[in-house]
Amino acid sequence: METDRKCPHRAINPATRIRTDPALNCSCTGSRMVGFPVAVVLPAGGSGERMGLSTPKQFCDFLDRPLISFTIEAFERINWIQNIVVVVAKECIDLMKTIIHKYSHKRITLVIGGQTRHRSIFNGLKVFTDSQVYDSKLTKPEVIIIHDAVRPFVEEDLLLKIATAAKDHGAAGATRPLVSTVIATTSEGCLDSSLERAKYRASEMPQAFLFDTIYQAYQQCSDCDFEYGTECLQLVLQYCGSKAKLIEGPPTLWKVKFKVFLTSAELSKCSVSESLSQKACVITGVQQDAVQLAHCLEKTLLTQLMVEVISTPVGEEVSCIQNISSKEYRNIIYVIVNDTDLQEIKQLVESIGNTSLPILYPVVVIMVHLNKSESMPFSNNMDELGAIRLLAKEAKQKNILVYGLLVNYPKDTEKWNDAVANVCLIAGTLIKDRNAVLAGQLFVA
Structure with missing residues (x-):
């Protein structure tokens, strides 16, 4: 989906919306509640280029089930999350519908994504606000969680911390310590400088925002932001002045980027199951x-x-x-x-x-x-x-x-x-x- 260059926050072709009934058989666990409405956007429009696969990584089988199904269920089981918006490429809509039906996923709104990550996320946000694009819109949450569809190992404890911090600070995100030293190179390919690793963190998912804050940031984004940007926390800092609260996440937050990651995930799961x-x-x-x-x-x-x-x-x-x-x-x-x-x-x-x-x-x-x-x-x-x-x-x-x-x-x-x-x-x-x-x-x- 291309974005109108004159008005980068509105899509030329409106995304379709497929809504499953939230009232039937919701698989929720836990007795925890939050005092404000929360929803989730899962951008799942990646092509799987880095994995060298014809099937996008989010739809690859993991333990005999599509990876994205595990990620959806991780949120579906949490009773204080009201809606789950899944953003996929247009050509994957039918496949995603099949997964939703086969694994009985509920509270799902399916949205067509854009050509880039930020465009896809923004399409997911607009389902809560833009009645001109969608036949009917969902109730706007106070806090929105953004998470990668290929990060299935996310637990309620961390999500609760992230959502609560976003409510208090406007934005919040998970981080992990850097495992490698980051260096800068010259144009000739020589070492220019290195960063002091202890001062920096790797930005991970999930991230959460006050809905109005992240929506306002996307409305002000430039074409360059939409085309090349990837960091949502930076957007709200740049356009809304909100300094995100950073929360260290567990080692299991890693993202499936390459084919070997799926094998590693299955071996990890088998190892943990053996210990359990x-x-x-x-x-x-x-x-x-x-x-x-x-x-x-x-x-x-x-x-x-x-x-x-x-x-x-x-x-x-x-x-x-x-x-x-x-x-x-x-x-x-x-x-x-x-x-x-x-x-x-x-x-x-x-x-x-x-x-x-x-x-x-x-x-x-x-x-x-x-x-x-x-x-x-x-x-x-x-x-x-x-x-x-x-x-x-x-x-x-x-x-x-x-x-x-x-x-x-x-x-x-x-x-x-x-x-x-x-x-x-x-x-x-x-x-x-x-x-x-x-x-x-x-x-x-």
Whole structure:
């Protein structure tokens, strides 16, 4: 899309807008709220030139899913973000629609981008203000977050800090320490000078702004800004005098720029998943059989699968939730005896869902049902399966994978030992694989 040179802040060809229903099945986590409206613009119009790929990097598969889908979901799960505007090239509109439909993304407004980064971002902002370009506009937020579509590893804690700082200072952005020394060269290709690395930072995403501030800055941009500029924080400093508050972000903020980055991201994810599978919390009631099974699980999981187990009595789950929130582990095994009431499990899932969970590393909850009743009809197990599936469907939206595991209590000691070994094998596999497709299944040990 070309920009009118006489009026650089208005596009010649209005962008189309595709709005998904925000009221249906929003996958939100956390109980945090902010006292002002916040929205997000995700510029995703890059061509993938540096990666040497025919497919733009934001649409490349990462863990069998388009990279941009992970980035969208990272924002979609945050309940205080009202709208997510995704800006893509015109030729990628149909592909983006397919991704939105396939992965059930909600609260998405799809906008056609421009030829440059700044033009694309400005198109994304105009959906909130320009009723002449769009049939109807979204409610203008007080704070707008701008983030790269190829940075999927962003968490709510940082977004909250950035948005709050933008509200107070007019602009805010994430930074990281420089890892290399920056040097200047002469026209002959010789060293001219070097910068003192400690005085400088690498500007990263996300960045956030008071909406009126960043919009005013774009209205005043020159053609040169639109054509060659990339730094939004510099625009608001230059045209609005707003000095951005800089907040140091985590190492996971890196941007996928080259093909090798996708491989590195997948290896990183596998490495973290492996470490997350090395600790589990077993929750039991006071019934002796449940406690006995928990002790057997502790011993077997540790010796056979090298999984450290922490036992927690029912009623003291708060410590377990705290450990999950502090990222110490992501696995819970809940043992119940002859009780098909899932209310306690539901409360546990709800409590976990109110914590801030990294999107790529879901919590695993395994409900182990110890059946001591020889007369329990098979239909009861089917009823339980239906209840588990319903719970698992709701929990998956909160980044929690729920599985059921049925153990029939045999009187024979040898059979009991075999059953415990099977429970450990199945539980250990579910913890290590973290397979979302199997969530809601009832396994029999």
